[in-house]
Amino acid sequence: MKSSIASAIQRFRPGIAPTLVVLVLLPLMVGLGFWQLSRGHEKQLMVDSYAERRAAEPVGSAQLDSMADPAFRRVHLRGQFDGEHSVLLDNRMRNGKAGVELLQPFHDQASGLWLLLNRGWLPWPDRRAPPVFSTPEQPVNLDAWVYVAPGETFQLHADPATTHWPRLLTALHPATLWAELGRSGFAYELRAEAGPGTYDTTWPIVAMGPEKHLAYAVQWFAMTLALLSLYLYLGWHNAKEKHHGSGHESTQHV
Template sequence: MSRADTRPSPSALRSLIAPGIAALVCLAILLGLGLWQLARKGEKEALIARIVERSRAEPPAAPPAFDAWNPGADEFRRVRATGTFLHNKEALVHGLAPGEPGRALQGFYVLTPLKRDDGSIILVNRGLVPTELKDPKSRAAGQVTGETTVTGMLRGSEVRTLFVPESDPARDQWYTRDIAAITAARGLTNVAPYLIEADATENPGGWPRGGNLRVDLPNNHLQYAFTWFGIAACLVGVFSVFAWRRLHDPVEPDAP
């Protein structure tokens, strides 16, 4: 009576070459993605630190010259500007803001042009008003007249994402804080390529309510890195079981 040969056969070894190469390529890609996410984590942490430092600067700086605006260096910088609000040119942008714990306040962001002494204009996001206060007459106390000073953070135009409706200037329906489109619809010239997100300084009557900008950017890169490394570990485990079975399957001796 003959016994099955349990030694790996040359054909079994050869059959692992192609799967082994494919597994090594996939493993290298997965490990590379994991290491890339770790590098991105460091970059994001450095960016958050810079943003937080800019947002807390004291005293607030003057807004940059319009032709010197550099989003990478200037965005989220804390600034102070003085001028007169053009309330008749304000635009209402659909939005949400943190309200009571676990709830969001739905309404409109009030974007009002601030005309400075030199005639230049900076769009100011004064904050959110609830839907029932959409009409300026219902929040007349907050329509500040005369020269006023605004403190806040610089932002560029808001980029529309996939799930945000497109604004309709003809119907005066705005869903993003699009500086160029809003100021063009209002017939304004000599306008800054940035806007000021007003801080939480209370307006007369309590509305609009500013201070809604958050500078704590999401940083999930460590989680993503663990995901890629976990998939890599699964790949090693699966291939190891596959290879062990392929090499240890009994090989029947050739018939006499």
């Protein structure tokens, strides 16, 4: 048995180039598969946490700073928007339509805390004209929830020539806005629930759901299996070709 296995191994001749390709690609593809599984697990925990916290009663904004993990916490607010310092987040798609998200500073009367409130998505079909929105002048009551991005957001700096308000950006850190305005504010964005002064607030929890990460992991593992199968096939095929060629040469020599 051992001799037959040793003999089979000796006859396995995949070639140098295929072996180098497999040595490089195989660990990479397996690693990508497990990375997708890990990302899917993280996204599932995020979705579960969101569902649990969205079912809880809203807290007051004064409690936010004392929370170790405020992500997805519902908050009840009463206060006023600062319509003079509006930020429009560009390249936000909804149902195949281009649009922007409207963010404005919000001063909560109960706690005196400044918050960066996302009032929702609004369409922007014609980029030759600025997006149209209005801001309530009177204090409003509304509920919102804390949005904590799953990763570090890439920040594009505004062109100094276009620093007028409203500001059009692709991303915004709340701390950047508070520093520019000289205010002490909450560190995370809040996303409004449907209420007075809001637009489209059907927020997706994550851009890519955990099921897609699982599907990508299956694809990487399938490609790994296909690569390994091809490598084994080439090894045995080359060995048979060489064996047949050697047998033919021996017959001719006799």
